[in-house]
Each structure stands twice: as structure tokens, then as C-alpha cells.
Amino acid sequence: MKQIFLCKDRLIFPWVRPIWVFLPLFILIMLPTWASEILSVSGFGTLGYQADNRSDVATIRDLSQRPKDGYATGPTWRLDSRLGVQIESRPDPRVDLVVQGLAYDHYKANLNNTITLAYAALRPTVNWNIRLGRLGYDAFLMADYRNVGYAYPWVRPPTEFYGWIPIFSVDGADAAYHFSGSDGIWSLKAQGGKSQVWMPINGGIGGGYHFKTDNLATLSASWQSASWRVKGAYSRFTSASDIPLLAPLQAGLAQVASANLPATSAQAADLLQHVSLEGARISYTTLGATYDDNTWLIQAEMGHTTATADIVPQGNMGYASLGRHFGAWMPFFTFSTYRPKSALNDTAYDLGATLNQGLRDPSVYMANSTRIDQHTLSVGVRWDFTPRAAFKVQLDTMRSHAPGCGLRSISPTLRTQDIHLNQLTATVDFIF
Amino acid sequence: MRPLLTLLCCLGVCSVAMVQPTQAEVDVIVSPENPLRTVTASEVSDLYLGRTRSITEGGVSVAIRPYDMVDGLVRDAFFMNLNGMQINQVNAYWARLRFSGEVLQPSHLPDAQAMLDTVSHDHNAMGYVDATLVNDCVKILLRLGGGAHVPPSP
Numbered sequence: 225m226k227q228i229f230l231c232k233d234r235l236i237f238p239w240v241r242p243i244w245v246f247l248p249l250f251i252l253i254m255l256p257t258w259a260s261e262i263l264s265v266s267g268f269g270t271l272g273y274q275a276d277n278r279s280d281v282a283t284i285r286d287l288s289q290r291p292k293d294g295y296a297t298g299p300t301w302r303l304d305s306r307l308g309v310q311i312e313s314r315p316d317p318r319v320d321l322v323v324q325g326l327a328y329d330h331y332k333a334n335l336n337n338t339i340t341l342a343y344a345a346l347r348p349t350v351n352w353n354i355r356l357g358r359l360g361y362d363a364f365l366m367a368d369y370r371n372v373g374y375a376y377p378w379v380r381p382p383t384e385f386y387g388w389i390p391i392f393s394v395d396g397a398d399a400a401y402h403f404s405g406s407d408g409i410w411s412l413k414a415q416g417g418k419s420q421v422w423m424p425i426n427g428g429i430g431g432g433y434h435f436k437t438d439n440l441a442t443l444s445a446s447w448q449s450a451s452w453r454v455k456g457a458y459s460r461f462t463s464a465s466d467i468p469l470l471a472p473l474q475a476g477l478a479q480v481a482s483a484n485l486p487a488t489s490a491q492a493a494d495l496l497q498h499v500s501l502e503g504a505r506i507s508y509t510t511l512g513a514t515y516d517d518n519t520w521l522i523q524a525e526m527g528h529t530t531a532t533a534d535i536v537p538q539g540n541m542g543y544a545s546l547g548r549h550f551g552a553w554m555p556f557f558t559f560s561t562y563r564p565k566s567a568l569n570d571t572a573y574d575l576g577a578t579l580n581q582g583l584r585d586p587s588v589y590m591a592n593s594t595r596i597d598q599h600t601l602s603v604g605v606r607w608d609f610t611p612r613a614a615f616k617v618q619l620d621t622m623r624s625h626a627p628g629c630g631l632r633s634i635s636p637t638l639r640t641q642d643i644h645l646n647q648l649t650a651t652v653d654f655i656f
Numbered sequence: 657m658r659p660l661l662t663l664l665c666c667l668g669v670c671s672v673a674m675v676q677p678t679q680a681e682v683d684v685i686v687s688p689e690n691p692l693r694t695v696t697a698s699e700v701s702d703l704y705l706g707r708t709r710s711i712t713e714g715g716v717s718v719a720i721r722p723y724d725m726v727d728g729l730v731r732d733a734f735f736m737n738l739n740g741m742q743i744n745q746v747n748a749y750w751a752r753l754r755f756s757g758e759v760l761q762p763s764h765l766p767d768a769q770a771m772l773d774t775v776s777h778d779h780n781a782m783g784y785v786d787a788t789l790v791n792d793c794v795k796i797l798l799r800l801g802g803g804a805h806v807p808p809s810p
Contacts, residue, residue, distance in 0.1 A: 232760050266754070268755055269753060312760055317721065317780075320760050322760070341757045345757075347709070351712040352784075355757070359757060360756050360758075368758070369751070369755055370759065372751050372753075372755045375749075375752035375755070376752075377747075402708070404708070448707060450698070450739065516739045518741060549745075551742075552744060554743075561765040608744035610744075611743045611744050612744075623793070655751050
């Protein structure tokens with residue numbers, strides 16, 4: 225049934241499997257515009273250096289990154305450094321064509337993962353904007369420009385809010401309607417499609433897996449005025465792939481679940497659901513606001529995630545940041561936090577002594593290993609030393625609580641311990 | 657150590673120069689064929705920050721294609737007098753819009769002559785130039801600078 229669905233999916237929606245169909249077509253359309261000088265090339269980048277006080281913990285910026293040597297990583301250029309190039313064309317005043325590539329240190333670097341944007345935008349009227357292709361994810365205030373360090377004051381977006389998001393681009397379409405109201409501009413947007421990204425397991429020591437989503441739908445409403453930008457969004461999707469490492473555990477639980485053992489089978493089925501990524505339904509609800517009057521910068525965002533499987537990180541998260549412009553300087557202070565839902569409790573399940581040891585305990589351990597329970601205090605300064613480049617330095621002090629590895633790569637023995645880590649990062653962010 | 661101090665001093669001078677307020681007057685211009693007769697600084701700011709693509713006057717919505725200048729004193733003066741934004745803030749703002757794929761940035765023209773030529777030949781174009789360089793080929797909608805937003809004389 226599953227195979228039939230996949231085949232049907234590809235036949236009916238060939239465009240949402242897009243990058244190999246869309247990209248050549250896109251280049252063919254773009255080529256004639258080169259001669260007419262309406263093709264432009266621009267880009268952004270970050271050169272960053274990070275150091276921390278723990279030799280047994282490797283910090284990550286997002287889930288696609290693999291620390292150089294697994295659990296233990298010393299001072300590194302790899303965490304924040306990145307380079308993006310964007311090619312744009314406007315063959316008609318109502319049509320934009322955009323391709324963006326991003327090079328950074330991630331688990332699996334190939335052309336598909338390097339292309340972050342590849343879309344055609346159509347504006348049938350001044351109020352409508354319709355895009356088709358590979359798009360930025362619209363469910364958060366900053367998700368679609370989290371790699372553009374020059375666009376925000378910090379060395380990286382608050383990790384507790386942006387580090388765990390497993391969606392980096394959306395292959396599909398969106399439509400936005402803009403209108404004036406309440407002394408500002410409103411924008412209502414609907415986005416649909418699917419996404420994919422390769423992620424390492426245990427810092428790459430356990431290999432990796434291809435996380436795919438399907439039926440991704442996002443609705444957002446935003447309002448902005450001279451000083452304010454407010455955005456609320458709701459997004460939901462279904463996981464379309466699983467973690468191969470969990471296959472033996474899932475097979476064992478499935479066998480017990482189908483054995484029709486009183487009480488035991490039902491508990492095994494419940495555990496199976498919690499350690500099965502494929503088919504899990506996940507939702508994000510977010511609300512964020514930015515205020516910038518050219519003197520003060522205040523930005524805050526909060527979010528809530530739900531999932532039908534405990535192996536998917538879920539809970540409440542938020543951050544608040546305060547900055548003050550002093551000409552080209554801006555010192556800032558940020559607090560961010562991720563509060564997870566309750567950990568899965570092994571005492572809630574009893575499969576019998578043998579099965580408890582062989583299936584229940586590892587299932588509960590795996591489901592809880594992805595929990596994120598941490599907060600970070602950050603203080604730093606941004607200095608715009610030219611109109612197109614900024615130097616930033618930021619000190620973070622992070623605390624995370626067991627169980628779970630939070631947003632970092634740690635050895636299994638550390639997953640039952642609270643962790644305190646301080647890190648110092650300096651970056652130069654630029655655009656060209 | 658000395659090269660590092662020299663570099664820091666140069667960068668410091670650059671950053672101080674970036675925040676110097678400017679008194680230059682800048683005219684917001686359109687083609688004489690454009691139906692708009694006047695605009696507010698707020699409307700122009702919304703256009704140049706990618707928030708809107710039209711201006712409504714007398715119940716009629718007019719599609720506008722804004723043209724920007726390359727980095728320089730006139731661009732500094734335009735944004736500082738328009739909405740109080742320093743040029744690094746404008747560039748950071750547009751980095752968000754442009755590289756998120758939300759809106760493409762207006763085309764950047766190299767000098768006043770290119771701006772005057774472009775705006776005078778495009779009925780939907782809007783631009784800005786140093787007020788001392790405006791000619792009869794364009795229509796002035798708004799004068800910025802001198803501490804106030806001044807509508808042009810009829």
C-alpha cells in the first residue's frame with residue numbers, strides 16, 4: 225500500500241519532486257536574461273570561530289551538522305562559517321527567478337542539499353505573490369533566513385528556538401496576499417509541499433538518516449509597520465522516513481504488538497509508536513515580534529510543538545532579546561529556553577522481565593534521548609565596521625538537563641547528566 | 657601588534673563616518689507621465705523597504721517600481737532623512753528580505769544621470785537624486801532633508 229502511494233505520489237505531483245526537473249528548466253529560462261543584463265549575482269557569508277570549555281561535548285547550530293570528531297570538538301571554524309550565493313533574474317516586472325546555493329559544514333553535502341532556494345515568483349496583481357519551486361520555510365519569524373548572519377544581531381539564531389527545526393527548505397508552492405490595514409501592511413500566506421534533509425545520529429558516530437516530510441502545510445499571518453513586525457504561524461506535516469538504527473527495536477515491538485498478548489501487546493504497540501519516526505504527525509505553532517525604532521531592538525518569539533511520537537522533540541520554547549543601537553555598535557542580551565514535555569517513564573510499561581530489558585528499556589531510552597531541556601543566556605555586541613560587513617562577538621552560557629542530549633552531541637553516558645557549557649564565538653558576517 | 661591597532665583605528669574611523677548625520681537634500685522623483693502628484697515619506701519608506709508595491713492616491717492604486725542607488729552619500733542621506741535608518745541597517749534589512757526569497761531588492765543605479773534617465777523613461781518608476789541635480793525630465797514628488805519632509809512647490 226505504501227509503495228502504491230509513493231508511486232501515485234510521483235505520478236500525480238511530479239513537480240513536488242522538483243529539484244532535478246525544476247533546476248534545468250530554470251537555467252534554460254535564466255540564460256537569455258544574462259545577455260539582457262537583468263541577471264544579478266549576490267551573496268552572503270559568515271566566517272566564525274567558536275570555542276567552549278567542554279572537551280567532551282560538541283555544540284551544534286542545527287540538526288544537519290556533524291561535529292568533526294563526534295562527541296568531542298575543540299575550537300572550530302566549522303560551526304558557524306558558511307557562504308551563500310544567489311542568482312536572480314526578473315525577465316518580466318511580474319516574474320522573479322531565484323536560485324540560491326549554500327555551502328556549510330553539514331552531514332551530507334551534495335547538490336540537492338546545497339540548493340536552498342530555486343523558485344519562480346509570479347505577481348499577477350500588486351497584492352498577490354505566488355511562488356513555485358524550492359522555498360524557505362515560513363513557519364517561524366526567522367526560519368527562512370537563519371543562515372544569513374548579516375541580517376540579525378547575534379552570531380546565530382537562538383539555538384533553543386531554531387537549532388532543532390528539521391525543515392530547511394520546502395519543495396512546493398506558496399501564495400501570499402498583502403494589504404494595508406491597522407497603520408501597517410498585512411501579509412497572509414499559505415505554503416504546501418514536502419522537505420528532506422540528511423541528519424547525523426550521535427554526532428555522526430551512529431551514521432545518519434534521511435529525514436523526509438510529506439503533506440507539509442503552513443499558514444501564517446504577519447503585520448509590519450515602520451518599527452514593528454509581528455508574525456504568527458501554524459505548520460503541520462507527516463514524517464515520511466524512519467531512522468534505520470531503530471529498525472531492530474521496531475521489529476521486536478511490532479512482533480509483541482501483533483502477538484495478541486493481553487495488556488502486553490497494547491503496551492508494545494504504544495512504545496512502537498513512540499520510537500517510530502515514519503508516520504509521526506508533527507505540528508508547530510509560533511508567535512513572534514520584532515520592534516526596532518533605530519534606537520532599541522527588541523525581539524521575542526514563542527512556540528509550541530506537538531508530535532504523535534516521543535522520539536520527536538516536543539514542548540514549549542521561546543526567546544527574548546534586547547539590543548541598543550549606538551551608531552554602528554549594538555550590544556545585546558538574549559535569553560532562550562526549550563522546555564520539553566514530560567519524559568517517557570519506563571515504569572508505565574511492563575512487558576515482562578525479559579522484554580523489559582530487551583525492548584522496553586532501550587525504547588524508553590531512545591525516545592528520551594532526543595529530549596531538549598535547556599536554556600541559554602547570551603551577551604554580545606555587533607559592530608558594523610563597513611556598510612556591508614559586521615563583526616560580532618558573543619558569550620553563551622548554556623545549561624541542559626537530563627535525560628536527553630539537548631542540542632549538542634554527547635556520549636551516551638552524559639545523557640543522564642545535567643550539562644553546563646560556556647562558549648565564546650566571534651564572527652564576521654558580510655553580504656556582497 | 658601595530659598593524660592590528662592600525663586596522664582597528666581604520667575600522668573605527670569607518671564606523672564613525674557611517675553614523676554622521678547628513679544635511680544633503682534629496683528629491684523623490686517620478687516620470688512626468690506618472691499620475692501621482694504627491695507622496696508621504698511613510699509611503700516612500702514602505703516602497704523602498706519592500707512592504708508594498710503601489711501607492712494609492714484619490715482612490716486609484718498606482719503600481720510603482722522603485723530604483724535605488726549604489727552605496728554612497730546620496731543613498732545615506734535618502735534613508736536617513738526618509739526613515740532614520742543608517743545604511744548598514746538598510747542593508748541588513750534587505751539581506752533578510754532578499755536572501756529569504758521574500759522580495760527582490762530594487763535595482764541599484766550607479767549615479768544621478770542613470771537615475772534621471774531611467775525614471776524619465778519609465779512611467780512606473782520612482783527614484784531619488786541629489787536635489788541640486790534634478791532636471792525637467794522628471795517630476796518631484798517629495799523633498800527630503802533640511803530637517804523636514806517638504807512637498808515640492810507646484
